Amino acid sequence: MEWKYIQQIVNGISLGTIYGLIAIGYTMVYGIIGMINFAHGEIYMISAYLTAIVIAVLTSFIQLPVALVIVITLFCTIPITALHGYVLEKIAYKPLRQSQQLAPLITAIGMSLILQNYVQISQGARNQGVPSFNVGHYILWTSVDAAGVTNQAQISFNQILIMVAATLGVLVLAYVIHYTSLGRQCRSTQQDRLMSSMLGINTDRVISFVFVIGAGMAGLGGVLVTLNYGTFDFFIGFVTGIKAFTAAVLGGIGSITGAMIGGLVLGMAESFFAGFVNADYKDVFAFALLILFMVFKPTGILGRSEVEKV
C-alpha cells in the first residue's frame, strides 16, 4: 500500500503547485482591491491555448530539443497571458473603481463569459491538445503485494518540471515583491491605498501590475498543466478557477505564501480523496471544502481576521 500513498503525495504536490500558482492571482488582486477576479480562470484557459499554439508553430518549423521548446513556450506564453490580464483590468475593473461592490463582480463575470466564447469562436468548441513530449518517469518505490503483482510509485518528468518551474516562478515573484521598488509599492498599496496614493505612488499602475503578475502566474500554471495533461477545451478555466480560489481561501486570502500553502493542501486533499474514496466526487469534495472553510474559518490558514470599518 505504501506505493499508493507515495503516488498520491507526488500527484497531490504537482496538482497543488498548479492550484497555488493560479491562486496567487486571486489572492494578490483581492489583497489590493478587495475583489475576486472572476475572469482569472479564463486567463488560465487562454494560456493553455497559447501554449498549444506556440508548440504547434515551433515544432512545425524546426526540430528542437525538448528543453528548448519548453523554455521558448514559457517565454512566449507568459507575456501574452499577462497582457490579457492587463487588458482585463483596463476593461472590467478600471471604469468601476469608485463603484459599489456588485458592479465590478458582474463585469468580471461578463468578461469571463466573453473570454470563454471568444476562445470558443476563434479556436472551435472541440477539445484541443498538444503532442505529449518530455515523457518518461523515475520510479520512487517498488513493492510486490501478496498476489505477486508489482506496484510502482513513479514521478514523471512533467511532474518534476511542474515542481521546479513553479518553485522558480514563486521565488522570482517573492524577489519582486520583497526587494524591488514596484514590489514595495504593491505592499504599501495593499496596506492602505489612499495613503499610498498620497505618498506619490501611482496606485492605478500598481493595480495593473498586480493583474499582470497574477495573469503571468496563471500563464505559468497553464503551460505546465498543458504540458502534463495534453488536452484541454475552452471550459477548463471555470472549474480550475473555483478550485484555485478555494486554495486562496484555504491559505488565507491576501497572502501569497498562504496561496501556495492552500494550493498544496487542496491538491493533496483532492488527490487523496480521488485515490482512496471516490474519483467521481473529487470536484464536489473540493467545493465542499471551500464552503466548509468559508463557514468555519473564512480567514484561512494564514489570514488575519479583518475588522469591518465604516
Add this chain to the structure above:
Amino acid sequence: MSNHQQASSVSFSYLAVIRSTVFAFLISSVLFIPMVGIKLSGWGYRFAFDQAFWLVGLVTLVRFFTSIIVQVPKWKALALRIFAQRAYLPVVEDTKNRFRSRITILLILLAIIANPLFLGQYWLSVWITALIYVLLGLGLNIVIGFAGLLDLGYVGFYAIGAYTVALLFKFYGFGFWESLPIAAFAAAFFGAILAFPVLRMHGDYLAIVTLGFGEIIRLVIHNWLPVTGGPNGIRLPKPFISFFGLNFSKGNDPYSFHNFFHLPYSEFYRPIFTYYLLVLFVAAVAFVCYRLKEMPLGRTWEAIREDELACRSLGINAVTVKLAAFTMGAFVGGIGGAFFAVLTEFVSPTSFSFIESALVVAIVVLGGLGSVPGVIISAIVLTLIPEILRDTANIRILVFGVIMLVVMIWRPRGLTRIVRPRFNRP
C-alpha cells in the same frame, strides 16, 4: 478613459492621439494574432490572419476615434453626458396618470392572453421557455436586485425544482400538481440550508460560495447514477401536465381533456394550458414582488443592500433578512424548475450548467436591478432574440457577457429607473 482630466486642460494634442492609437494597435496585435490568427487543428495549425487583422483594425480604429473625441471639448461633454455614471439611486416618484397606465396595463394583458392564439407549436414552446426565464429572473431579482446578494448558483435551485418533479414521478408516480409545491419547498429548503451559514460573508465570497454550491448540485446529479440516472437524465411520460386531473392524451380516455369537454383533439391544448398557467404564476410572483418592495421586509432589503453596517447598527438582524431573500428566490427558482421539467418532459444535468445562472444574472442586470417590469421585459427579450437571430447562436453567450459588461459600466444600477412608492403622500 484615463486622460479625461488631462485632456480638458490642454489643447488638441496629435501626439496623444498617435500614442494611444499605436498603443492600442500593438496590444490588440499581440492579443489577437496568436489567438485568432492561428487556429489549432489536431496537433497542427492553420493561419487565419485575415480575421485577426480585422479585429486589430477595428480596435485600433475605435481607439483612434475615442482618443479624438475625448480631446474635443464639445464631443467630450456629449460623451460624458451619455456615459455619465449614476452612482446614487434615483428615486422617481410614481406620478404618472393612473388612468393612462391602467389602459396600458389592460392592453398588455390583452396581448398576453391573445398571444398563444397566433403562435405555432414551435413559437409557443419558445414563449413558454421565455416565461420560465421570466420566473427565474423575478426570483433572482429578489436576491440580487432587492437584497443585493450576488447569487451565482441560482441554477442549483432550478435543478432541484426540476429534479424533485422528475424523482417524485420516478419513485412515487406523483403527477405535476402534487409535486409542484414539493418542488418549490424543496428548493426553498435547500436555499435556506445553504444560505444560513454563508450569509455572514462579504458579497464576493457569497458569490463564489453560491457558485460552488450550484456546481455541487450539478455534479451530484451527474454522478449519483442509481437515483438520478446520471448524464442520461430522467424521462417523464409524454403528456405530463394535466388540466386539474384531466390529462392531455390523445386516446379515448374519458378523463382526457378533449373527451371531457367534447372537443375535437388538438395537440395545442397542452402548450396553451401551460402558457396560461405560467402567465398566472408570473403574475402572482410579480405581484408578490411589488408588495414585497413596499413591505418593511423589502425596505430592509434595500437598506441592507445600500449599507449593511448601518443596518446592523440600527438593530436589524441582517442574517435573517438576507435569509428571507435567499429562501424566496430559491422558492421561485424551484417553481421555474418544475415548469422546466414539464416543458421538456426530460431532465438531465446538462440543462443546469453555470451558463444558465449567468443568463439569469444577465436578465436581472439588463432589466435593472430591482425593477420588476424591467426584469420581465429583459427576460423575454433575451430569450426571444437568440431564437429570432438563429445564425447568431454561437455568439449568444458573448452577447450576454457584453450586456453584463456594458450595462454595468454604463449604468451600475441597471438600465431602468426604479420607481419607488412613497409613504407620506398626502
